[in-house]
Amino acid sequence: MKILVLSQYWAPENGVPQRRWAWLTKILVRAGHEVLVVTPPPHYMRNLTLKDWWKESGLLGKEQVEQGDNGETILRSGFFPAGRSLTSRIFNQAIVAGSMLVARPSKARGLKGYRPDVVIGTVPALPTSVATWVVAKRLRAPYILDLRDAWPELLHNSHDWNSGTGKRSLREKVFSKGPLQLLIRVTDRSMCQALNNAGGIITTSAELQTHLERTMPVLKGGKQRFYATVRNVFPPKAPYVPQEKSNRDQGHLNVLYAGTIGRAQKLDNALKAAQIARDWGFDVRLRFLGDGASFLALRKEIVEKNIDAQIEHRVPADDLIPHYDWADTALVHLTNWEPLNRTIPSKAYELMTMGIHISAVVSGEAAELIETLHAGHVVEPENPESLAELWIDLIKDRSKLAITDEGANWVEHQRNEVVPVQFLEIVEAVAKQG
Structure with a gap:
């Protein structure tokens, strides 16, 4: 044909x-x-x-x-x-x-x-x-x-x-x-x-x-x-073996976002959450890797508000491995537009395959999927207080960062x-x- x-x-x-x-x-x-x-x-x-x-x-x-x-x-x-x-x-x-x-x-x-x-x-x-x-x-x-x-x-x-x-x-x-x-x-x-x-x-x-x-x-x-x-469950560009992270410093949380920094993400919500956590006495360290329409605005906000966050342009897939090793949890993030209830970021599937805990700011089918497969924790979009509370909870009890291979098996x-x-x-x- x-x-x-x-x-x-x-x-x-x-x-x-x-x-x-x-x-x-x-x-x-x-x-x-x-x-x-x-x-x-x-x-x-x-x-x-x-x-x-x-x-x-x-x-x-x-x-x-x-x-x-x-x-x-x-x-x-x-x-x-x-x-x-x-x-x-x-x-x-x-x-x-x-x-x-x-x-x-x-x-x-x-x-x-x-x-x-x-x-x-x-x-x-x-x-x-x-x-x-x-x-x-x-x-x-x-x-x-x-x-x-x-x-x-x-x-x-x-x-x-x-x-x-x-x-x-x-x-x-x-x-x-x-x-x-x-x-x-x-x-x-x-x-x-x-x-x-x-x-x-x-x-x-x-x-x-x-x-x-x-x-x-x-x-x-x-x-x-x-x-x-036809889900976006295409194979990851580079293989990844999760690293043991149980012996890390218990006083802070490393959060990685690697993906599009665009209009539908509104990642300033994550900056607000990190700032709230800091005001409450907890150390959340953010790292953004990607490109998109909001890149410059996000970088400017990080500098102006003196937030503990790094932001870099997109890197090749092979170069992501050290960043995944650094991360305690990976952020999957969408804003609260109603049609996005019927959208699942492809990054969620990739993170499930790699066995990395997901901090998900999503709703609808994406939220249900991550929760059902026990691939991480979910909070509603555009609620920085809830996201800050999640990250603080993970700092207090790092055992909650552990996930099973249920998500990886489902994606495969x-x-x-x-x-x-x-x-x-x-x-x-x-x-x-x-």
Whole structure:
């Protein structure tokens, strides 16, 4: 079976979307399917001059294919160099989606007459959903949307997107006075249309799948829409053996956050919790590793409030091991937006696999999963007092940092037994129904 994948994130970039699809691609290829990917060149963490950008890709991309590391064929689309701001990222994602629309795989060398049996679009980026709809219609193929978060409902929290990113630029202030609302309305409607016409929808949580099954309209033409939960239980980038920590200094707690420092995390809540613990006479030491829209604002707050915390940009997976050894507990953190009740941070699965205690600031399915698997402790989002109380409790009784291998075993079973079957079933079912 020929499978066309549209994605704005792909290897050799190293993020959650890239690692997720490297793993899923292996599953497809091992099952005997041919995978063609339309995606831009790696660029999200690069500073490119306009000359280098135009030579490498430009707006429309190049009609040249390459072979990926997991058996896939890659056709690189165009893009536009993006900065950290929301507006520049939106612009880049729109350019990439537009380039996907004009990409002609059948014109690329070695792909003459190419026609897929099914098209899969990965979201985010949000414009990919509409590009997938249009491309699939043009190629007369059914399509699946891989919905990694609770989109488009998260658009309804756009008024709060920049609350944790510090002072907004003049461009963002002007953009938010009307253009942003118009763009969100158009994106919401367009994405809903793309979802409504999809033959299959993949989610990363059971709660989101249930929500969509209950709220989505019936697919036109009397066809069945297929759903599947494909969790982000991809293998860790580097193996890790938990270290014995029982003999450490009993007077403080080392808390590590390694992940996206973005809008949906609002990690200033963790800073407030550490400050509360300090005011109450307890020593909580924070370490943040990652990148995102809130990085600079978080770093500024650490300095201004003299909080015992370190913050560094994202490091390679192999270099995380000393940080995991340092940590008594690892922080998994989301804010209190209602759609995030149906989101499970992939970091939670990684920490379960590694056997590291989780301090979880989450709600909904993520909270239930961590508590059920005894992988750590959970407090509600946007309640720094509760988080401070948890950390103080762990300082007082370090035996509570011990966890069983229940979470690791569950993740391994999902990774090796459950997800591959569910993923292949939905892809083959949508392609068969046509």
